[in-house]
């Protein structure tokens with residue numbers, strides 16, 4: 001025998017209090033009697049004075065519990081808005097009832113019969129199902145993250161050399177080593193670290209053997225470097241290194257043309273990565289050796305056209321004063337003046353100013369290091385620079401003051417000769433007078449003592465930066481100390497930020513040709 005229950009609700013809003021819950025119960029009971037059904041006290045699920053916007057309602061909660069336990073076959077309700085105020089909540093509830101094969105009958109609304117309504121209903125339930133799926137996926141994802149943090153599971157995406165094995169009742173999920181692929185990985189590491197082969201050569205050898213790449217195609221140096229960078233091979237797989245940001249897909253690109261078609265990947269800080277232990281394929285010292293060689297390569301590779309020019313913006317042509325431009329042609333990196341030929345200004349003779357990076361970069365770098373080895377000299381130079389009167393901050397203000405006084409004198413002359421009217425004179429005088437007054441108060445204050453810096457600390461920090469330096473750090477250090485380097489035919493003269501340091505002329509003979 002099927003069990004039929006009723007659900008009735010009135011909200012706390014005053015205009016609805018007139019329609020008491022009793023009138024709803026009476027209407028539903030009358031309808032039930034017509035159908036020959038008898039509803040007892042235990043078949044009433046009532047919410048008196050509860051908003052229909054919320055899902056958390058005592059009567060509704062009890063009803064949903066019964067629905068979930070499948071002890072109910074049909075629910076009688078006056079109208080959909082008694083079940084829920086908003087369409088979304090209504091549909092969530094109806095979908096839930098439907099999942100448990102519970103029929104909902106609304107007295108004030110005939111059953112949805114027309115095709116259009118049916119379609120709408122299906123569309124809505126589809127959306128809800130999708131939403132639910134997402135909620136479940138999200139919950140699973142979070143559970144998975146948690147288990148991964150506990151070391152109970154491994155990432156699903158296994159790199160070349162492994163197969164992911166999902167967890168079963170008897171064991172946790174894990175990566176299985178694929179022996180033939182693992183042998184290739186070992187071989188690649190050995191070739192790279194022991195035999196000193198280049199990535200290109202390794203790719204060539206693998207292709208010669210007929211070994212397919214992880215994508216099943218030919219090996220290239222990119223695939224080799226990706227393989228050498230894979231931390232899993234020394235036993236540590238990481239999860240959550242980056243996340244995809246899909247919010248900008250379809251928007252105009254900030255650089256370049258067209259719209260963004262792919263997600264942007266945002267790298268997460270290392271502290272947020274989740275580490276999993278996986279079977280190692282090479283020992284850690286081997287792996288580390290490969291990493292240092294890779295780092296060296298990326299820093300000094302002349303094939304890498306995106307290699308930053310260490311001295312970018314610092315080298316200046318002695319003949320015309322233009323900044324030299326970095327150029328990479330094949331294996332050769334140079335800095336050259338591009339204003340010595342047809343682009344040169346009329347008063348400049350034709351000239352050629354080209355220096356090879358291989359010559360000039362180590363030279364400057366060495367000079368800088370030897371300078372940093374003598375912090376006392378840097379400090380002396382700095383202090384004597386500050387001691388010279390014209391370098392005190394006040395001298396700058398005095399120069400400005402003199403300029404303003406001169407302009408005021410000229411303005412007065414203009415007015416006296418009748419070249420400008422009184423109103424124009426006043427208009428132009430006001431800002432001048434204001435700035436002059438401001439300067440006078442500033443000059444009346446005691447002069448600031450020279451800026452004190454701890455040169456030892458400064459050089460220590462620079463030294464430590466140099467030891468671990470990547471090119472952009474090196475560039476930063478260079479710019480801290482060097483104003484510019486003038487390149488002439490036979491010498492580089494280094495103009496330091498801190499002047500009065502001698503030994504700034506570096507003679508060199510090896511000119512790029």
Ligand SMILES: [Zn+2]
Nearest residue numbers: 317320337339
């Ligand atoms: Zn030039």
